[in-house]
Amino acid sequence: MVLPDCTDQYLCSASAELLEECFFDLLSSYFRKNIPKSIAVGVSGGVDSLALTYLLMRWKSLHCPDLLLVAFIVDHGVRSESSVEALRVSSWLRSWGVPSYVLCCQKNIGNGQARWRKARYKELFLACHAHQISLLMLAHHQDDVLETVWMRRQALSDWRGCAGISSHRIQWDVHVVRPLLAWPKQCMYRILKHIRHPWIEDPSNRSPEFQRWKARCVIKSFSYEERQMFWKTILALAVKRNYESLKWAEKVNFVSVAGGYGIFKSSSCFQLPVLQGARVLSQWICGIVPRASPLRQESLCHAWRRVLNMDGQNSSSIVFTLGGCVGINTPEVLYCFREWGRVIPEEPPKHLSKGPWIWDQRFLFFHPTKGPVSAIAYGKNLYTALLPKVPVLPKYVQRLACASMPNISGGILCHSGVPCPIFALPLEYSAFIF
Structure with missing residues (x-):
C-alpha cells in the first residue's frame, strides 16, 4: 500500500496545500532514481481522477517541466450524454495545459460495472502502447480499497484478494500505479473545491442495483475506529502480498x-x-x-x-x-x-x-x-x-x-513483461520500470 503511516485523521484534516506537498513527497520518493519521460493518467471526469490529474500537472510544472503528461478519457458510450461529458473533460484538461485523448469503446460492451471496467482497461492499455507510454496512473483511493475488500469478503476471496487494490501492478507490459490508495475520498473533494473546479458525478455510483453501492453504504456506516481497524487489517495483508510477489520475482x-x-x-x-x-x-x-x-x-x-x-x-x-x-x-x-x-x-x-x-x-x-x-x-x-x-x-x-x-x-x-507471478508490488519498487 501507499503511505501506510498516514491515518484518516491526518489526511482529512490536511489543507489542500499540505495534500499537494504530501503528493510531491510521495512521487519524489518513488522516482528517486529516475523520472520517466512520460506518464499517462486515466481521467473519467469524476472528482478523483481530476484531483490526481491536477496534482500531477502541478508536480510537472514545479519539479519536472520536461515530463510528458498525457490524459486518456474513456467514453464507454453506455449513457447518451457520455460523449458530451468526455469533450467537456477534454476542454478542462486543455485549460490546464494537459493534452488529452478521448478513447471510444467498441459497441455492445454489455451491462454492469465489471464489463465496463474491463472495456475501460483494454482501451487504456491500447492507448498506452500506441503512445509508447509505460506508466499509467489511476486515481483509486482508500474508500475504493475498503469497498473492494468488503465485496471480496462477501465473495469468499482468499487472503490475496482481501489485501486490497494493488498500488503497483504490471499488466499488458504497462506499469499501473495508484498513488492515492491511502487517501480518503474527501481529500479529492477538498482539492477541487480549493481550486474551485467542477467535476462530473457518475449516476451509476448512486444506483442500488450495483454491489459497489451496497459496499459504499456499509463503509459509510462504519465508525472511525471500525474503519481504522479494517484499513490496518488490509495493510497487513498487502505487506504480506508484496513480500510474496518480490520473493517470486527474484526466484524466477x-x-x-x-x-x-x-x-x-x-x-x-x-x-x-x-x-x-x-x-x-x-x-x-x-x-x-x-x-x-x-x-x-x-x-x-x-x-x-x-x-x-x-x-x-x-x-x-x-x-x-x-x-x-x-x-x-x-x-x-x-x-x-x-x-x-x-x-x-x-x-x-x-x-x-x-x-x-x-x-x-x-x-x-x-x-x-x-x-x-x-x-x-x-x-x-x-x-x-x-x-x-x-x-x-x-x-x-x-x-x-x-x-x-x-x-x-x-x-x-513491443515484447511482453516480466513472466513471474507479480500480483502486486509496493509503490516504491521500481527495479523493472523504465
Missing part, C-alpha cells in the same frame, strides 16, 4: 523466446504444490495472451500436473495448450508461447488503426506499410533475432516458436 529464472518465455527448471516455482503452481502458470499465460476472464482453475491444475510429471524426461514434447498458449517441455526449460494457430488477429478497432502500427491483442507492431498480419511458414522474417542464443533451445522449439510470430517485414516488437 527465464529467457524471452519469440512469442513468450522459457522458464528454467531451476526456478523454485517448480517446487510449488499444484494449486499454487497453477496460479503461477495463469500469470505466465496471461502475460503472453491477456484475457478478459480468468482461466479455469481445473484446466490450470491439469496443465501444471503435466508439467511436473514431465520432470526428468529427456525428450521435447508439448505438455499443454491453454489460453491461446502452448507449453513445451525440454530437459532444462519449460517454454511457453502463443499457439501458432491463434495468432491471426481480428480487425483492429478503427479508431486505433489510423497510425502506422498494428495491434493483434498482444503485440504492437510499428511498421511503414499496411500489410496484413499472419502466421505462416518457418524461415520467413519471423523475428528470429528474438530467439535466445542458448544451447538448451532445440531446433524443434525454435521452429514452433518462430511459427508463433506474425509475419511482418521490419518493425519494432
Whole structure:
C-alpha cells in the first residue's frame, strides 16, 4: 500500500496545500532514481481522477517541466450524454495545459460495472502502447480499497484478494500505479473545491442495483475506529502480498523466446504444490495472451500436473495448450508461447488503426506499410533475432516458436513483461520500470 503511516485523521484534516506537498513527497520518493519521460493518467471526469490529474500537472510544472503528461478519457458510450461529458473533460484538461485523448469503446460492451471496467482497461492499455507510454496512473483511493475488500469478503476471496487494490501492478507490459490508495475520498473533494473546479458525478455510483453501492453504504456506516481497524487489517495483508510477489520475482529464472518465455527448471516455482503452481502458470499465460476472464482453475491444475510429471524426461514434447498458449517441455526449460494457430488477429478497432502500427491483442507492431498480419511458414522474417542464443533451445522449439510470430517485414516488437507471478508490488519498487 501507499503511505501506510498516514491515518484518516491526518489526511482529512490536511489543507489542500499540505495534500499537494504530501503528493510531491510521495512521487519524489518513488522516482528517486529516475523520472520517466512520460506518464499517462486515466481521467473519467469524476472528482478523483481530476484531483490526481491536477496534482500531477502541478508536480510537472514545479519539479519536472520536461515530463510528458498525457490524459486518456474513456467514453464507454453506455449513457447518451457520455460523449458530451468526455469533450467537456477534454476542454478542462486543455485549460490546464494537459493534452488529452478521448478513447471510444467498441459497441455492445454489455451491462454492469465489471464489463465496463474491463472495456475501460483494454482501451487504456491500447492507448498506452500506441503512445509508447509505460506508466499509467489511476486515481483509486482508500474508500475504493475498503469497498473492494468488503465485496471480496462477501465473495469468499482468499487472503490475496482481501489485501486490497494493488498500488503497483504490471499488466499488458504497462506499469499501473495508484498513488492515492491511502487517501480518503474527501481529500479529492477538498482539492477541487480549493481550486474551485467542477467535476462530473457518475449516476451509476448512486444506483442500488450495483454491489459497489451496497459496499459504499456499509463503509459509510462504519465508525472511525471500525474503519481504522479494517484499513490496518488490509495493510497487513498487502505487506504480506508484496513480500510474496518480490520473493517470486527474484526466484524466477527465464529467457524471452519469440512469442513468450522459457522458464528454467531451476526456478523454485517448480517446487510449488499444484494449486499454487497453477496460479503461477495463469500469470505466465496471461502475460503472453491477456484475457478478459480468468482461466479455469481445473484446466490450470491439469496443465501444471503435466508439467511436473514431465520432470526428468529427456525428450521435447508439448505438455499443454491453454489460453491461446502452448507449453513445451525440454530437459532444462519449460517454454511457453502463443499457439501458432491463434495468432491471426481480428480487425483492429478503427479508431486505433489510423497510425502506422498494428495491434493483434498482444503485440504492437510499428511498421511503414499496411500489410496484413499472419502466421505462416518457418524461415520467413519471423523475428528470429528474438530467439535466445542458448544451447538448451532445440531446433524443434525454435521452429514452433518462430511459427508463433506474425509475419511482418521490419518493425519494432513491443515484447511482453516480466513472466513471474507479480500480483502486486509496493509503490516504491521500481527495479523493472523504465
